[in-house]
Amino acid sequence: DQQVKQNSPSLSVQEGRISILNCDYTNSMFDYFLWYKKYPAEGPTFLISISSIKDKNEDGRFTVFLNKSAKHLSLHIVPSQPGDSAVYFCAARAGTSYGKLTFGQGTILTVHP
Amino acid sequence: ETGVTQSPTHLIKTRGQQVTLRCSSQSGHNTVSWYQQALGQGPQFIFQYYREEENGRGNFPPRFSGLQFPNYSSELNVNALELDDSALYLCASSFGGFWASGRSGANVLTFGAGSRLTVL
Numbered sequence: 001d002q003q004v005k006q007n008s009p010s011l012s013v014q015e016g017r018i019s020i021l022n023c024d025y026t027n028s029m030f031d032y033f034l035w036y037k038k039y040p041a042e043g044p045t046f047l048i049s050i051s052s053i054k055d056k057n058e059d060g061r062f063t064v065f066l067n068k069s070a071k072h073l074s075l076h077i078v079p080s081q082p083g084d085s086a087v088y089f090c091a092a093r094a095g096t097s098y099g100k101l102t103f104g105q106g107t108i109l110t111v112h113p
Numbered sequence: 114e115t116g117v118t119q120s121p122t123h124l125i126k127t128r129g130q131q132v133t134l135r136c137s138s139q140s141g142h143n144t145v146s147w148y149q150q151a152l153g154q155g156p157q158f159i160f161q162y163y164r165e166e167e168n169g170r171g172n173f174p175p176r177f178s179g180l181q182f183p184n185y186s187s188e189l190n191v192n193a194l195e196l197d198d199s200a201l202y203l204c205a206s207s208f209g210g211f212w213a214s215g216r217s218g219a220n221v222l223t224f225g226a227g228s229r230l231t232v233l
Contacts, residue, residue, distance in 0.1 A: 043224030099146035103155030
């Protein structure tokens with residue numbers, strides 16, 4: 001049972017344009033959502049997060065949007081840069097299970113110069 | 114500030130053997146979580162350790178076990194290895210505990226680079 005889904009295995013965008021990565025979840029108990037980025041041979045690194053009491057969180061070029069009624073979140077990267085090319089994982093957490101994240105399958109983002 | 118370090122980076126075992134993977138948590142962190150990432154999949158939660166005790170477990174059999182030491186480092190042990198255990202094993206640390214719930218940045222996991230296990 002995949003509780004967090006990233007339905008796009010890959011995404012290709014041009015440098016300077018917007019990248020939009022999507023994530024859907026099914027578990028209503030999830031109340032905190034995170035995006036991680038992973039380069040080859042490295043561990044996932046934290047990018048941005050959002051609590052379920054918010055619908056938007058922004059950090060520089062990165063914005064995460066949360067639509068609780070649709071159980072959907074998205075990550076916007078504007079403008080996209082070649083260095084953003086990586087695998088992006090959406091993750092969710094329920095309550096005080098701090099170390100337990102449920103991850104999606106990941107989306108490979110490629111930003112072309 | 115040192116990050117999360119894991120050892121070994123790569124190892125090969127045969128079916129039925131046992132393996133121990135090690136993790137040093139980031140300084141200031143007191144909680145360690147372990148994840149298994151199969152090829153083409155997202156990381157899957159194995160278990161978490163806080164104050165040297167298992168504090169949450171995912172859908173993994175008892176042959177997956179762990180330890181946390183007083184310095185917050187941790188080990189993951191897997192007995193009776195199976196072919197499907199071939200994966201990247203990720204360790205993550207955080208500052209956890211119930212008092213941390215309101216602290217900015219608390220409970221964001223910091224991951225190590227992982228240990229790649231191949232079971233033949």
